[in-house]
Amino acid sequence: MPLILDxxxxxxxxxxxxxxxxxxxxxxxxxxxxxxxDSSKQTYSENREGSVRVLHEYGTNPSPGLKCKICSQExxxxxxxxxxxxxxxxxxxxxxxxxxxxxxxxxWQHIVSDxxxxxxxxxxxxxxxxxxxxxxxxxxxxxxxYNIQNFEKDGCSQKFTCRLCGLRFDLLPDxxxxxxxxxxxxxxxxxxxxxxGKFQFNRGRxxxxxxxxxxRSSSTLKKRTSSGIEKHFKALSVDVxxxxxxIVEPETTSLGKLLDFQLSDVALTLFSKILKTRxxxxxxxxxxxxxxxxxxxxxxxxLEAKYGILPDNIFVKAAKLCSDVGIQIDWHQEDFIxxxxxxxxxSSNALFPLQPTQVDxxxxxxxxxxxxxxxxxxxxxxxxxFGWKLMRERVVVCDxxxxxxxxxxxxxxxxxxxxxxxHMKPGEILQHENFLPWQGFHYITKCLVDSSIVDSENxxxxxxxxxxxxxxxxxxxxxxxxxxxENVVDIHDIPMHGRFPYDENSKVILQEGYPIYECxxxxxxxxxxxxxxxxxxxxxxxxxxxxxxxxxAVRAAEPIPQGTFVCExxxxxxxxxxxxxxxxxxxxxxxxxxxxxxxxSQFDRERVQTSGTAAYMIDATxxxxxxxxxxxxxxxxxxxxxxxxxxxxxxxxxxxxxxxxDISMGEELAYDYRQKMLPGDGCPCHCGALNCRGRVY
Ligand SMILES: C[S@@+](CC[C@H](N)C(=O)[O-])C[C@H]1O[C@@H](n2cnc3c(N)ncnc32)[C@H](O)[C@@H]1O
Numbered sequence: 001m002p003l004i005l006d007x008x009x010x011x012x013x014x015x016x017x018x019x020x021x022x023x024x025x026x027x028x029x030x031x032x033x034x035x036x037x038d039s040s041k042q043t044y045s046e047n048r049e050g051s052v053r054v055l056h057e058y059g060t061n062p063s064p065g066l067k068c069k070i071c072s073q074e075x076x077x078x079x080x081x082x083x084x085x086x087x088x089x090x091x092x093x094x095x096x097x098x099x100x101x102x103x104x105x106x107x108w109q110h111i112v113s114d115x116x117x118x119x120x121x122x123x124x125x126x127x128x129x130x131x132x133x134x135x136x137x138x139x140x141x142x143x144x145x146y147n148i149q150n151f152e153k154d155g156c157s158q159k160f161t162c163r164l165c166g167l168r169f170d171l172l173p174d175x176x177x178x179x180x181x182x183x184x185x186x187x188x189x190x191x192x193x194x195x196x197g198k199f200q201f202n203r204g205r206x207x208x209x210x211x212x213x214x215x216r217s218s219s220t221l222k223k224r225t226s227s228g229i230e231k232h233f234k235a236l237s238v239d240v241x242x243x244x245x246x247i248v249e250p251e252t253t254s255l256g257k258l259l260d261f262q263l264s265d266v267a268l269t270l271f272s273k274i275l276k277t278r279x280x281x282x283x284x285x286x287x288x289x290x291x292x293x294x295x296x297x298x299x300x301x302x303l304e305a306k307y308g309i310l311p312d313n314i315f316v317k318a319a320k321l322c323s324d325v326g327i328q329i330d331w332h333q334e335d336f337i338x339x340x341x342x343x344x345x346x347s348s349n350a351l352f353p354l355q356p357t358q359v360d361x362x363x364x365x366x367x368x369x370x371x372x373x374x375x376x377x378x379x380x381x382x383x384x385x386f387g388w389k390l391m392r393e394r395v396v397v398c399d400x401x402x403x404x405x406x407x408x409x410x411x412x413x414x415x416x417x418x419x420x421x422x423h424m425k426p427g428e429i430l431q432h433e434n435f436l437p438w439q440g441f442h443y444i445t446k447c448l449v450d451s452s453i454v455d456s457e458n459x460x461x462x463x464x465x466x467x468x469x470x471x472x473x474x475x476x477x478x479x480x481x482x483x484x485x486e487n488v489v490d491i492h493d494i495p496m497h498g499r500f501p502y503d504e505n506s507k508v509i510l511q512e513g514y515p516i517y518e519c520x521x522x523x524x525x526x527x528x529x530x531x532x533x534x535x536x537x538x539x540x541x542x543x544x545x546x547x548x549x550x551x552x553a554v555r556a557a558e559p560i561p562q563g564t565f566v567c568e569x570x571x572x573x574x575x576x577x578x579x580x581x582x583x584x585x586x587x588x589x590x591x592x593x594x595x596x597x598x599x600x601s602q603f604d605r606e607r608v609q610t611s612g613t614a615a616y617m618i619d620a621t622x623x624x625x626x627x628x629x630x631x632x633x634x635x636x637x638x639x640x641x642x643x644x645x646x647x648x649x650x651x652x653x654x655x656x657x658x659x660x661x662d663i664s665m666g667e668e669l670a671y672d673y674r675q676k677m678l679p680g681d682g683c684p685c686h687c688g689a690l691n692c693r694g695r696v697y
Contacts, residue, residue: 066078066081068081068084068085068088068089071088071089073088161175279307280307280310280314281303281306281307281310281314283317283321285303285306286303286314286317286318286321287321287322287325287327289302289303289306290318290321290322290327290329291327293329294328294329294330295329295330296315296319296329296330296331299315299318299329300315303318319331323559326558326559326665328664328665328666393415393416393417394413394414394415394416394545395413395414395416395429395430396411396412396413397412397413397414397430397436398411398412398436398438399411401437401438401443401544401626402443402445402625402626403438403443405443405444405445405625406445406537406538406625406626407537407538407539408538408539408540408541408542410538410542410543410544410626411543411544411557412436412437412438412543412544412545413543413544413545414429414430414545414546415545415546416429418546418548419548420432420546420548437544437552437629441595441620441621441622441623441624441628442622442623442624443624443625444570444571444623444624444625445537445538445570445625446570447568447570447571447572447573447618447654448571448572448573448623449572449573450573450574453573453575453616458647458648458649458652459522459646459647459648460480460517460520460522460644460645460646460647460648461476461480461522462519462520462521462522462523462524463475463476463477463519463523463524463525464476464524465523465524465525466524467525468524468525468526468528468529469525469526469528469529469530470500470519470523470525470529470530470531471530472498472499472500472530473498475500475519475525475531477500477517477519477523477531478498478499478500480517481501481515481517482497482498484514484515484517485497485499485510485514488510488511488514489511490509490510490511491508491509491510491511491563492509496509496510500530500531501514501516501517501531502516502530502531502533503563504530506530506533506564506565507561507562507563507564508533508563508565508639508641508658509563510641512639512640512641512660515641515642515643515644515650515653516534516641516642516643516644516656517531517644517648518531518532518533518534518535518643518644518645519531519532520645520646521646533565533656534565534568534643534645534654534656535645536565537568538566538567538625538626539565540556540558540560540564540566541556541557541558542554542555542556542557542566542567542626542669543555543557544626544629545668547631547668547686549686550631550686551593551631552629553629553630553631553668553669553670554626554627554629554630554631554668554669555666555667555668555669556663556664556665556666556667556669557665557666558665559662559663559664559665560659560662560663561659561662561663562659562660562661562662562663563658563659563660564658564659565656565657565658566638566657566658566659566669567625567626567627567630567656567657568625568627568643568654568655568656568657569597569618569620569627569628569655569656569657570618570620570623570624570625570627570628571595571597571618571619571620571621571623571624571628572618572619572620572622572623573616573617573618573652574616574617574618574619575615575616576598576600576615576616576617592683594683594697595619595620595621595624595628596617596618596619596620596621597617597618597619597620597655598615598617598675599615599616599617599618599642599650599651599653599655600615600616600651601673601674601675601676615651616651616652618655627657630657630669630670630671631668631670631687632670632671632672632673632675632685632687632696633670633671633672633687633688633689634672634685634687634689634691634692634693635687635689635690635691635692636660636670636671636672637659637660637661637663637667637669637670638657638658638659638660638669638670638671639657639658639659639660639671640655640656640657640671640672641655641656641657641658642654642655642656643655643656657669657671670687673696673697675696675697676697677695677697678697682695682696682697683695683696683697684696
């Protein structure tokens with residue numbers, strides 16, 4: 001252009017030619033560039049009084065000729081027109097360019113540079129009726145603003161025009177879709193033609209609502225990332241959040257414009273919806289599969305083969321179900337190497353979280369001929385995870401060795417596959433066992449204490465709680481044992497100050513070695529009090545069974561959680577100096593089976609109080625309960641607690657056994673006898689623990 005002007009200034013003919021050319025082509029140039037002329041400005045001013053008023057509302061310079069093609073509003077330059085589109089016609093514009101641009105900034109850049117003309121109108125375009133507002137919400141009347149001829153005259157080949165906003169489309173379905181998307185949200189319902197409105201509105205809401213929900217999170221992200229559009233809105237003093245919430249975007253438009261991470265957000269939402277709607281295994285399904293698997297790996301594989309990938313909470317539920325009904329499954333850590341050959345998902349750090357097991361589990365499970373690798377053998381979570389004994393066929397020789405004295409019957413059984421009975425039929429086993437465990441003693445549920453040794457000086461005071469269930473905040477007993485528990489933490493390392501030794505589920509939380517003070521007969525509370533657990537007696541299912549080398553033993557007939565009270569050591573309370581008692585004890589020890597329990601053997605002198613020097617023991621030889629059959633282990637699963645009820649003197653403490661870990665059904669229960677070693681060979685220990693001391697006493 002500068003070159004042409006330079007030439008024109010040198011040659012008057014060229015200059016004149018150019019002037020003629022510009023004059024003759026004025027109309028074409030006006031069309032192409034969208035510039036108005038002085039005369040058009042005048043005509044516009046004369047004819048569009050109403051529109052001029054509106055332009056002033058927008059604060060724009062009402063320079064004529066640059067009009068929005070959608071609503072005919074006039075603007076002084078492209079920038080103002082662009083802002084107008086973002087504010088008033090964003091739906092239409094987004095629809096036109098749906099899916100092509102990653103973000104709104106790029107879209108607007110593209111429109112302003114490449115499509116500005118498509119959105120401008122020139123003066124010769126027919127005017128809207130006088131007095132009609134240029135704001136779209138006001139202009140979406142039933143009557144069309146433009147007809148097909150207008151656009152054809154404007155060089156447009158698109159045949160179908162939206163009657164509400166004037167956008168043009170090649171195909172009728174496109175127009176229809178546009179109509180639904182741009183004009184059918186609840187905000188515009190009042191603009192819908194009467195008669196069709198209700199139906200269309202309902203349809204529109206139904207169409208949007210489900211997707212709107214699933215896109216809520218991505219829409220939030222979008223708000224954050226669309227800095228460009230936010231800038232526009234700020235400039236126009238428009239509340240961005242409000243405005244965005246009012247946008248109800250069509251599915252195709254929204255998805256097309258989402259960024260990768262937004263898409264993954266949508267994908268997650270949809271996936272979780274799919275998971276929710278897909279059938280998942282019921283309790284019965286889980287249990288039926290659980291019956292035939294041995295570990296979590298195989299359970300996952302079996303369930304997922306049938307139902308696809310399942311959420312983790314299904315397996316938590318499965319663990320609980322199996323525990324409730326006593327199905328043995330190894331709920332091992334990820335990457336456990338199953339001895340039965342079930343494949344784990346990855347092998348890295350396979351052995352890290354696992355603990356060495358006891359040597360007695362060299363026994364292979366029934367029907368499992370696999371030879372374990374050394375690492376598999378030594379690194380299982382705990383021996384209790386191999387509850388094969390549970391599946392043994394057993395003969396019940398007595399339904400209840402307490403003969404109704406315990407609240408829960410204690411059965412006596414013989415395992416058919418025990419070495420001793422393997423060659424026998426069940427009937428023969430019964431005949432073979434000529435000495436049955438309940439025959440040699442009297443079953444009692446409370447210790448027999450001679451009146452001569454009753455301790456009256458150290459009686460425990462009663463609490464004055466008004467409620468039958470004491471609370472640690474109010475119960476006087478807290479003060480009684482608070483000094484003993486000073487600086488003591490519970491089994492989870494939380495200070496014991498101001499707390500009962502039991503939690504709300506009657507599980508012991510106090511560390512081993514400290515006495516437990518329970519409420520007593522002088523207290524006003526009843527047996528349901530949180531601070532009375534041992535006194536409630538046996539409440540878990542136990543059974544007596546015959547071992548290969550330790551005589552009779554006690555095992556769990558149901559899973560027992562950690563911290564549960566199992567039973568009290570019951571018998572005759574005798575003074576240790578009592579000659580007769582000592583003679584009895586020695587006699588029993590020589591015969592290979594001792595039922596004496598030395599209370600002082602459990603003392604940690606620094607942690608317990610005792611006033612006298614006399615030592616007491618509990619002799620369960622003639623009188624006793626199920627605990628007389630509990631064997632010794634150097635790595636026990638029961639902890640022995642001194643429980644003070646009537647007396648504050650630990651010499652008169654009750655001996656309570658509590659589980660120190662979760663116990664599976666069929667697992668033998670054992671505590672540490674902590675007995676002094678007798679001169680000579682003593683009693684060889686068969687507990688099987690890795691840390692076995694070799695002798696019981
Ligand atoms: C309190 S009784 C336990 C019940 C006993 N097994 C029975 O058949 O009546 C203690 C006796 O059981 C045997 N015993 C307990 N634990 C043992 C162990 N770990 N190894 C070998 N024998 C054990 C010993 O003979 C011990 O004197």
